[in-house]
Amino acid sequence: MACPQPVVTVKRALEENPGGALHVLLDNGASRENVSRFAANHGLNVAETVTGEAVSLVISGGPQQAKEGVAGRGGKSVMLVASDRLGDGPEELGRLLMKNFIITLLDVTEVPDLMLFVNNGVLLTTEGSEVAEALEKLGNRGVEVFSCGVCLDFFHRKDKLVAGAVTNMLTIAESMLQASSVIRL
Amino acid sequence: MVRDGDYVAVFNSIHRVMKAEKVLKGRQLGILLIPVPRALQSDCGLAIRYGADIRESVEGALAEEGLLPAEIYVKQGEAYRKVG
Structure with a gap:
């Protein structure tokens, strides 16, 4: 996926499932940095596991955190x-x-x-x-x-x-x- | 918008910076008009960003046209070093 598609895809997935843990598999490059930064900036927890050239991220946070952080104040x-x-x-x-x-x-x-x-x-x-x-x-x-x-x-x-x-x-x-x-x- | 090693020419007049942009683009130089980075000061709030590879051409053209910037900086890491 070309930038910024990974961040946009993750954002949508988080909006669809606020509060749930999201598993993301990415290349170990710019997309990993962008997605991790995006999640951290929205108060979510990010756990990384590096497997060769790929990185597996588990993004999680409380339902309230995810809702406020990504879906935002009841609307976009x-x-x-x-x-x-x-x-x-x-x-x-x-x-x-x-x-x-x-x-x-x-x-x-x-x-x-x-x-x-x-x-x-x-x-x-x-x-x-x-x-x-x-x-x-x-x-x-x-x-x-x-x-x-x-x-x-x-x-x-x-x-x-x-x-x-x-x-x-x-x-x-x-x-x-x-x-x-x-x-x- | 400013990468490590990029140059930022700061002008103190909106008319000068707009004229400089026009002159440099007319010479097909890959510059970009940007808001002055927070770390720097300027009266008009606009600057021209260019790479080290075209520094000579950019600054030469501005000198020829009598449009020398008020200040020139180079970005090094997170800091800006004044070079002109």
Whole structure:
């Protein structure tokens, strides 16, 4: 699995089974570090067993810990990125501010559970994006990145996705309506 | 966003840093405009990140264009060492 897929897969499994012990088998490399860090950052216990080039992790924690740590406060926090620019004003400044904002997320403690890119926002998740590296790092911290499929199609960028995965309007609508908070950029 | 061995050029004006980005990208140099790392200070909050392999080209281009940064740092481990 390519980064940040291991972290995203583990995050989903923990959300589906809060409080249960999760057994994960990984390569002994970046994915192991990312998954272990993700679990530790969410207050979960990680027990590692190295077997040759593979590593077996058992991730566990109290039900409350897992619920609060991963599923979060009764719902997910969602960031809707509906533009490749932050705020109204000169285009150049708006693009610079958006780039600056996304990279700055790497330095803050609270990151969103989901980032949904729609409309011009998909220019940030596709080829030529200057925040692809930052989005991958956010993915390794458990942030799920999704781009609107219709938007990718409109911009002829369906095969040019460089961060996260493709989603549809049903998932976007459900994610927003079930969220504990939605921040629109 | 800054890896060990990367250089960070800090500017004290948003207009200078934007102009510098444009000039360097125009020369096809693999730089990235980033928020100034927490450990460093800057008036405008933006910096340009580049690798050691293109340091000469980046700093040469900025000098040619009269866009020398206020300060230049190199990341060594977790610390930043001022080099310019």
